[in-house]
Amino acid sequence: MSLPDMFREHLPTFDIFEEKNPVRGRGVIGREEEIADLTSRIENAESIGVFGLRKVGKTSVVRAVTDALDPVSASMSMRAQTAEGQSQQAAVRVLACWLDVQRAYDRSARRLYSTLAAEIEKRLSAHGMTIPSPPTDDLQRIDDLIRLTMEKTALPLCIVLDEYDFLFEGSQGQPPIANIAAFLRLLRGWAQQTQRLCVVVIGRDPTPFQSPEVDGFPNPMLGWFVTRWLGPLAPQRANELLSRLGKRVGLDIGSVTLELALSLTGGHPLLHRQFGSSLLEHTNDRPLNSSHLNTDVLCKAAALDFHERGAVREICHEILHLLRTRFQASYDSLVHAARTSPIEALHHASWSSPAVVQLRNFGLFLGSAAKSASIPLVLTVYVRTFERRPSRSSRHRNSNRRGWHR
Ligand SMILES: Nc1ncnc2c1ncn2[C@@H]1O[C@H](COP(=O)(O)OP(=O)(O)OP(=O)(O)O)[C@@H](O)[C@H]1O
Ligand SMILES: [Mg+2]
The missing domain is CATH 1.10.8 (Helicase, Ruva Protein; domain 3)
Known part of the structure; x- marks a missing residue:
């Protein structure tokens, strides 16, 4: 047999x-270019925002990069620590620390700082460094730990903030975590001064990068991060x-x-x-x-x-929810394309309009030009089955509203 x-x-x-969890090692299939690009950027301590749809493989790709650049952090996260001890230490090119922002579950600044500080401390200890002074829970602790890293090693420090969207908005639309601008300013200051701190944020929505202010202060992220879209x-x-x-x-x-x-x-x-x-x-x-x-x-x-599978419906539901709540014009284009055809929808919003560019970034409008554009069939079916058409009265209200604003 x-x-x-x-x-x-x-x-x-x-x-x-x-498999629903991030994949590791040989389990990561077909992302060679993205991994090579991020690897050289992180090695050069560039700060990066990696964006994409739910379950498109963001965490897997960034993990593949930090696993290669920092085998010690890889085995720490996989609990197979010290298997190859010395040889792993020799291969370390970056000190990588991961934090899933959701772990600051009450969205308090204090918990954010203390969980991040614990991650940095863990990584520095594995590098053989002694961490002085009793831990405090505030931003000063993060500052101290970065200073220590910069003084005691010549390696770049890479801080990965996965699910970074939670820094700026809670699941019920709550405001940014208090003092988030100060936290980002601190990181940016170290990044600029040393050229050895890189921050990688992973999320679905780059809008917080682009707004001029965060928390009432000038946005420290403007002009700092490089944006990389992870498509299908x-x-x-x-x-x-x-x-x-x-x-x-x-x-x-x-x-x-x-x-x-x-x-x-x-x-x-x-x-x-x-x-x-x-x-x-x-x-x-x-x-x-x-x-x-x-x-x-x-x-x-x-x-x-x-089409009937729970996981499939869940992803489609999340994609449409994300577009409906954050990218209304993109939502309209996608739904229009699903109900008629991409060509028809592109008569209303052109291939290079912001709404369609957003859909192309997410890999929801596929193809290299308007005339060959397509959308994944699973979304066509989902929209036609589950997305409610606006009622006549709300269509009427909306068209009045548009007229009013014009
Ligand atoms: N390159 C890949 N090779 C094989 N499977 C993959 C790959 N990328 C993603 N997957 C599949 O997609 C799933 C989700 O991957 P991952 O958790 O990395 O995505 P994500 O974008 O970080 O998701 P989330 O939105 O939950 O943060 C994995 O469990 C795996 O099944
Ligand atoms: Mg993820």
Whole structure:
């Protein structure tokens, strides 16, 4: 019996496609260019904002970069510490500290500073540094720790703030964390003075970067961060993801399947994996044989079930919620495109209008020009099924409102 068949027989419920947490190491498929670009920027201590849709792979990509630049931080986060001790220390090119901002769960400045300080202290201790003075919970502690790093090592310090959107807005629309401008000013000051501190923020919305003020103060982030959009996987990379994972569970992903997957998801990695999972489900009742199973015979049926999956609906729901609440004009364009066609929608908002550029940044309008534009089929189906059309009266109200403002 072949290895994939043994796999299927003995682990009938194992689904290699079902993974919702950030992927690490060889699990990261098809992001070579993005990883190379971020690696050289972080090594040069540039501060970066990495933006993209939910579950598009932001954390996985930035982790891949810091894992390579700082193997010690990689093993610290994977709890496999000291496996290769000395050789890991030798390979360290950056000291990386991660903080998921959601850990400051009460959104108080105090908790933000203390959790970040603890992360920096942990990393410095693993580097063999002694941390003097009793810890305090305030911004001074962060200042002290950065100073210590700059004095005692020649390495760049990289602070990653994942889910950075929570710094500026709570889940119920609460205002920015108190004193956030002072925190950012402190980081910016060190970054400029030493050229050895880099801050990487990861999130969905770069708007806080662009507004002139934060917390009533001039925005310290203006002109400091480089913005990098993480879109879906390029077609060849998305094919690679499906083929590689498929092979591991005995599926031979055919060319018809690959094409269908791309048109459904546009290359969004989690959606792509969900399609893979749907394919796998459809093979479960087929008899085992020693050759790989070509998926082209069952991909259409799998596509129908794909739209019904909870994870798929959740992602579509979140995408539309994000657009509706933060990028209204982009929401209108996407919904228009889904209800008619991208070409039709682009008669109203041009390819280079801010609303459409935003959709292109997110990888929701695909293609290199207006005439070849497309949107992922899964969103077309979702919009047509779940997004309510505005009622006649609200359409009337809106058109009056537009007239009033003009
Ligand atoms: N390059 C990739 N190769 C394989 N799978 C990937 C890749 N990128 C993302 N995924 C899939 O997408 C999921 C989400 O990845 P990740 O958590 O990195 O995304 P994210 O954008 O940080 O999500 P969130 O919006 O929750 O912060 C992973 O669990 C994995 O299943
Ligand atoms: Mg993430």
